[in-house]
Amino acid sequence: MTSNGRFYSCILFVLVLTVQLLPGSPGYCETAEEKGLLIATEADRRDDGFGDYTAEMTMTLKNKQGNESKRSIRTKTLEVPGDGDKSLSIFDTPKDVKGTAFLTFSHKIGDDEQWLYLPALKRVKRINSRNKSGSFMGSEFAYEDIASQEVEKYTYKYLGEDTYQGQSCFVMESYPVDKKYSGYTKRISWLDTTEYRLHKIEFYDRKKSLLKTLTVGEYQQYLGKYWRPGIMTMVNHQTGKSTVLNWTDYTFQTGLTDKDFNSTSLKRVR
Amino acid sequence: MFAENKHYPLLRFFCIAALILLTSSPENSSALETSGEISGQGSLFFHDGAWDGQERQSAALAAKLEIYHGITDNLQFTFEAFYRVDSQDSERTHGDLRTAEFLYFTNNWEVIIGLSRVFWGATEFVHLVDIINQTDQVEALDGEEKLGQPMVQVAIPNDWGVVEGFIMPLFRERTFPGEKGRFRSPVAVDSTLAVYENGDDQHHTDLALRYSTTLADADLGIYYFAGTARDPVLLLTFDNNHRPILFPYYEQIGQSGLDIQMVAGEWLFKAEALYRTGQSRSYAASTFGFEYSLVGIYNTMMNLGLIGEYVFDDRDQRWLPTIYDNDIMAGLRLSVNDMDDSTVLIGIIRDIHYGSTILGIESSRRIGDSMRINLDASFFIDIDREDPAFSLAQDDFVTIELTWYW
Known part of the structure; x- marks a missing residue:
């Protein structure tokens, strides 16, 4: 579950931006694609340097009839300079899957690497990351939705500005680079123009019809710089099901290293 | 209560050590977690047993207690005890300390001291290379339930892979179904009559060294094990009443093993291989195959995995028989991805030489927040008389198990 928090708020890579290139600056001619990429890049740049963080999350699954099922998950995320994040997600409930853990190495280019640890069998299984369009643990979030959102995984097109919940937002489309395995043809994103947070x-x-809507809110700033959401709600319009992620206990720069994200540490997660 | 009396000194040491640790740091009580499960199991067999004393149904109750104590940031204690009561088979009424281990770790190495469990392997049907822990054969037909192994384990992770060393000072004997149990040989095994090739008996110190790493899209491990074979040869003798009985004979072996899991697009390739010396003639065995994933089938959230595997085992079949000598396996794994994590696994194992076929079904779903129901069944079809699986030919069964987690 990778960089949930970093998540969409942090979309992608680092370009050195000159003042003239900033979106909205007058007098500069750029295509909608260039402007979309610049916004994504700037959002990513603003999250650079967070180092690592841990957080707790409650995932609530709701079906059409209103039945609910909850999972509690702890996450650890490590920023990897020049590549995607490493992350570890550990299930505390439901009790029958307690101790199950996902280890993900996300990459800017190419497939992510993923392992599943099954505590009852003490077994580490490699997972096929081409399953990215598949549901994460029965939720409305696909693996590709909870994975680290690297700039390079999409191409972009700026659509314009819009007001969303009283905030001025950039609106842009993004298209997955991996057209074969992504479950999407297109995403439309709203990012506020002041802090570049995803809303x-x-x-x-794949049939180009609206499938899901994600809304993100209750942002808080950490270390005076990094914004993380408190709630993320994914609604599936085709099935009527939804999943809510409630985030708490964000702690930054806890001293995690690569050694906390290998097969040895995976087997001792608690 | 526990499998062998000889373990009492060790058990006592761990129980006392655990009590001291659990009571010593009350200010740290948040680092103490207890959990467990209780399960009820009912099995129905479709045919009368092939061997005397076997019944057509059985019921069992099992409990598991887990205690975890984070003593310091780098020192953990884990305890996992298990006990089962079976209505038919007195040998299946048994308990075990699955885990009673201290784990100390730093950034550069970790050490585990105590009873622990370790799994090595990659494939789904046959677990050839998994050798550290003894199989708790009465627990499950598939051999995936293991007994806790006393050990000192050192692991050193590096950028280039993980090196692990194991010292195992005490051997655990395999459990076998009793006279009234199903899934047994025509003549029952009396595990109390175990004989060892090595004069140290259970106290022979077994050793293992393993190196594992990730190379590009492949996870691979190689190891060498020197010590007491986990799978004994079964030899015939007569008990005091002059009735035939089998006894386990544990030999000393050397075994090299290899396991690989590799991702290639939507394929996962898996392979295991071993070379063993010390039981009749030296032999090699290998199992390998694939799992292909279909995501979101029929526009649902359901995933379907297609599994194909093959196993070949060149051992001396007259000395150490296996049912997996030259078999092809196919499986379907359905993950419904619903709230209750419903899954169904259907597998077929077919002996290429004899044509004997085993069909297995494992299905499971959660009920509410803290219960799970499992429905398992196996069918033994056209089992050839010459096939070692013939002793199971009448054991078609269905089992329902309800587990409550707390």
């Missing part, structure tokens, strides 16, 4: 994404399926 909403609409997901369009």
Whole structure:
């Protein structure tokens, strides 16, 4: 579950931006694609240097009839300079899957690497990361939704500005680079123009119809710089099901290293 | 209560050590976690037993207690005890300390002292190279339940892989179904009559060294094990009443093993291989195959995995028989991805030489927040008389198990 928090708020890579290149600056001619990429890049740049963080999350699954099922998950995330994050997600409930853990090495280019630890069998299993369009633990979040959102995984197109919940937002489309295995043809994202935080994404399926909407809120700033959401709600319009992620206990720069994200540490997660 | 009396000194040491640790740091009580499970199991067999004393149904109750104590940031104690009561088979009424280990770790190495469990392997059907822990054969037909192994384990992770060393001072004997148990040989095994090739008996110190790493899209491990074979040869003798009985004969072996898991697109390739010396003639064995994933089948959230595997084992079949000598396996794994994590696994194992076929079904779903129901069944079809699986030919069964987690 990778960089949930970093998540969409942090979309992608680092370009050195000159003042003239900043979105909205007058007098500069750029295409909608260039402007979309610049916004994504700037959002990512603003999250650079967080180092590592841990957080706790409650995932609530709701079906059409209103039945609910909860999972509690702890996450650890390590920023990897020049590449995607490493992350570890550990399930505390439901009790029958307690101790199950996912280890993910996300990459800017190419497939992510993923392992699953099954505590009852003491077994580490490699997982096929091409399953990215598949549901994460029965939720409305696909693996690709909870994975580290690297700039390079999409191409972009700026659509314009919009007001969302009283905030001025950039609206842009993004298209997965991995067209074969992504579950989406297109995403439309809303990022506020002041802090470049993600507020909403609409997901369009392979038939180009609206599949899901993600809304993100209750942002708080950590270390005076890094914004993380308190709530993320994914609604599936085609099935009527939804999943809510409630984030708490963000702790930054806890001293995690590569050694906390290998097969040895995976087997001793608690 | 526990499998062998000889373990009492060790058990006592761990129980006392655990009590001291658990009571010593009350200010740290948040680092103490207890959990457990209680399960009820009912099995129905479709045929009368092939061997005397076997019944057509059985019921069992099992409990598991887990205690975890984070003593310091780098020192953990884990305790996992298990006990089962079986209505039919007195040998299946048994308990075990699955885990009673201290784990100390730094950034550069870790050490485990105590009873622990270790799994090595990659494939789904046959677990050839998994050798550290003894199989708790009465627990499950698939051999995936293991007994806690006393050990000192040192692991040194590096950028280039992980080196692990194991010193195992005490051997655990395999459990076998009793006279009234199903899934047994025509003549029952009396595990109390175990004989060892080595004069140290259970106290022979077994050693293992393993190196594992990730190379590009492949996870691989190689190891060497020197010590007491986990799978004994079964030899015939007569008990005091002059009735035939089998006894386990544990030999000293050397075994090299290899396991690989590799990702290639939507394929996962898996392979295991071993070379063993010390039991009749030296032999090699290998199992390998694939799992292909279909995501979101029929526009649902369901995933379907297609599994194909093959196993070949060149051992001396007259000395150490295996049912997996030359078999092909196929499986379907359905993950419904619903709230209750419903899963169904259907597998077929077919002996290429004899044509004997085993069909197995494992299905499971959660009920509410803290219960799970499992429905398992196996069918033994056209089992050839010459096939070592013939002793199971009448054991078609269905088992329902309800587990409550707390």
